[in-house]
Amino acid sequence: MTENERPAATPAPFRLVYVPGVTPTKWLRVWQERLPDVPVALLQHAPADGHALLLAGGADAGLVRLPVDRTVLSAIPLYTETTVVVFPKDHWLAAAEEVTAADLAEEVVFHPLDDSLDWPELPGRPAFERPATTADAIELVAANVGVLAVPQSLARLHHRRDLTYRTLVDVPQSQVALAWPEEATTDLVEEFIGIVRGRTANSSRGRTAAAEEQRRPSATGKKRTAQAGSPKAVPKSAAKARPKPGQRAGGGRTAQPKRGGSGGGGRKK
Known part of the structure; x- marks a missing residue:
C-alpha cells in the first residue's frame, strides 16, 4: 500500500x-x-x-x-425544567391538578444525595436517611414510604406504572x-x-x-472576474456625446464641398 x-x-x-x-x-x-x-x-x-x-x-x-x-x-x-412531585397512583395527591409545598407538610419527602434542586428548605417531613440516588428514592416511593420532588425529566426517566406525578409550584427548579x-x-x-x-x-x-x-469565492475575486470577462459598458452620457458621422461635436453638421464650385473638390475647366 x-x-x-x-x-x-x-x-x-x-x-x-x-x-x-x-x-x-x-x-x-x-x-x-x-x-x-x-x-x-x-x-x-x-x-x-x-x-x-x-x-x-x-x-x-x-x-x-x-x-x-x-x-x-x-x-x-x-x-429551566418544571419541578414535579412523584407519588403512588392511589395517593390522595392524585386528585389535585397541581401541588404546593404546603400540601406536603405531613408527607415524608425524600432528598436523595444526587438531588439537583437547590432547596433553601425541603418541604414536608424528612426521611430517616437520604437515599443514595434518585432511582433508590423512586423505589421507596413505590413502596408507599414517602414522596419525591424532582425535575420533570427525571420523573419521566424513572416512570413506573404504579406511580404518577403532579406539578409542584413555588419551589426551586432545575x-x-x-x-x-x-x-x-x-x-x-x-x-x-x-x-x-x-x-x-x-x-x-x-x-x-x-x-x-x-x-466561497471572495467578493473581490467575483468583481475581477466580471471585469475581465465582460466588455465595459458605455455610459449613456458618453454615448450621447459621441458625434454621429457627419456631425460636429457641438451638434452642427460639417460643411460638405459643393460640386462644380471653386473648392478643392470641383473639376477644373
Missing part, C-alpha cells in the same frame, strides 16, 4: 458528557449533518460526576445542571446548561455552541464556517 492509498486517520471524537434526564438527540442530529466525519463520544454521568469530568478535562463539553464552578467552567443556560472548560474552548466546542444556540451552518463560528468561507 502506497502512501497515497493509506486510509485517512479517524478524527478524535468530540466528548460530550450529559446528566440523567437531559436528551442531546436533537443537537447530535444537527452535528451529524454538519460534521459527519467527526464522531461524538457520549458519556452519561450523575450530576456531580459530570462536573468532575469536565473539571478534569475528561470531556470537551457537557449538558449539565446548574450550578457549576464558574471560575473554571463557562456555561450557557439552555432551559436549570440545564451547556458547560465546558473555559481554557479549552476548541473549534469543535464552538461548533456545538452554535448548534445548541440554533445558529445556521453559515453563521456558526467553528470549523464548518471556516471551511465554508474557504470554499
Whole structure:
C-alpha cells in the first residue's frame, strides 16, 4: 500500500458528557449533518460526576445542571425544567391538578444525595436517611414510604406504572446548561455552541464556517472576474456625446464641398 492509498486517520471524537434526564438527540442530529466525519463520544454521568469530568478535562463539553464552578467552567443556560412531585397512583395527591409545598407538610419527602434542586428548605417531613440516588428514592416511593420532588425529566426517566406525578409550584427548579472548560474552548466546542444556540451552518463560528468561507469565492475575486470577462459598458452620457458621422461635436453638421464650385473638390475647366 502506497502512501497515497493509506486510509485517512479517524478524527478524535468530540466528548460530550450529559446528566440523567437531559436528551442531546436533537443537537447530535444537527452535528451529524454538519460534521459527519467527526464522531461524538457520549458519556452519561450523575450530576456531580459530570462536573468532575469536565473539571478534569475528561470531556470537551457537557449538558449539565446548574450550578457549576464558574471560575473554571463557562456555561450557557439552555432551559429551566418544571419541578414535579412523584407519588403512588392511589395517593390522595392524585386528585389535585397541581401541588404546593404546603400540601406536603405531613408527607415524608425524600432528598436523595444526587438531588439537583437547590432547596433553601425541603418541604414536608424528612426521611430517616437520604437515599443514595434518585432511582433508590423512586423505589421507596413505590413502596408507599414517602414522596419525591424532582425535575420533570427525571420523573419521566424513572416512570413506573404504579406511580404518577403532579406539578409542584413555588419551589426551586432545575436549570440545564451547556458547560465546558473555559481554557479549552476548541473549534469543535464552538461548533456545538452554535448548534445548541440554533445558529445556521453559515453563521456558526467553528470549523464548518471556516471551511465554508474557504470554499466561497471572495467578493473581490467575483468583481475581477466580471471585469475581465465582460466588455465595459458605455455610459449613456458618453454615448450621447459621441458625434454621429457627419456631425460636429457641438451638434452642427460639417460643411460638405459643393460640386462644380471653386473648392478643392470641383473639376477644373
